[in-house]
Amino acid sequence: MPWEDVPELKGAELIFDADAIEQAYDRIAAQITSQYSDKRPLILSVMIGGIIPAGQIVPRLDFPLEMDYLHATRYRNETRGGDLVWHALPTSSFEDRDIIVIDDILDEGFTLVGIIDALKAGGARSVATAVLVNKIHERKHEGISADFFGVEAPDRYLFGAGMDCKGLGRNAPGIYAIDV
Numbered sequence: 420m421p422w423e424d425v426p427e428l429k430g431a432e433l434i435f436d437a438d439a440i441e442q443a444y445d446r447i448a449a450q451i452t453s454q455y456s457d458k459r460p461l462i463l464s465v466m467i468g469g470i471i472p473a474g475q476i477v478p479r480l481d482f483p484l485e486m487d488y489l490h491a492t493r494y495r496n497e498t499r500g501g502d503l504v505w506h507a508l509p510t511s512s513f514e515d516r517d518i519i520v521i522d523d524i525l526d527e528g529f530t531l532v533g534i535i536d537a538l539k540a541g542g543a544r545s546v547a548t549a550v551l552v553n554k555i556h557e558r559k560h561e562g563i564s565a566d567f568f569g570v571e572a573p574d575r576y577l578f579g580a581g582m583d584c585k586g587l588g589r590n591a592p593g594i595y596a597i598d599v
């Protein structure tokens with residue numbers, strides 16, 4: 420069934436197709452490779468949505484690295500963000516590591532700011548961020564921007580490529596916008 424026809428996702432509009440997303444992963448991986456191939460970075464996937472971009476980007480990185488995950492969320496199936504709640508910290512030591520945090524989207528940025536602060540407080544040497552989508556608006560947390568991003572999206576609620584709408588659509592290969 421096309422995503423637009425799923426009853427909970429009625430009115431969804433495809434804004435980036437699967438090819439565009441594949442090309443975005445290629446670009447992100449090339450940029451990370453050019454800066455990190457001799458740094459043995461620790462790559463952290465932000466659960467849940469970051470698992471899809473991480474699973475696409477990391478196999479494109481053909482150099483030594485380590486992987487772990489963290490789970491922090493501020494939306495929890497809502498379409499407006501709240502306080503950042505931690506469910507899991509990485510088990511790897513991040514002291515003196517060059518870390519790349521991979522997530523699906525940078526929206527207002529509170530999630531990544533909370534994560535960066537926690538990793539720096541834990542002794543990370545450097546923390547970079549890679550997101551598939553940078554959402555364009557004027558409500559970003561002060562000082563946050565993605566070091567690597569795949570596509571820039573309008574200020575609408577998105578799903579696909581890791582992002583959900585009402586718990587659905589994370590597995591859609593393209594990105595859809597929906598009025599919620």
Ligand SMILES: O=P(O)(O)OC[C@H]1O[C@H](OP(=O)(O)OP(=O)(O)O)[C@H](O)[C@@H]1O
Nearest residue numbers: 466467468492493494526527528529530
């Ligand atoms: O830039 P922000 O406004 O802080 O929003 C971005 C965060 O929101 C989503 O996570 P969510 O809390 O929905 O958890 P999920 O990954 O489980 O969907 C997304 O995966 C980012 O982590």
Ligand SMILES: Nc1nc2[nH]cnc2c(=O)[nH]1
Nearest residue numbers: 526575576577578582583
């Ligand atoms: N699914 C989803 N999660 C988000 N978290 C922050 N912005 C968004 C969005 O547009 N869609």
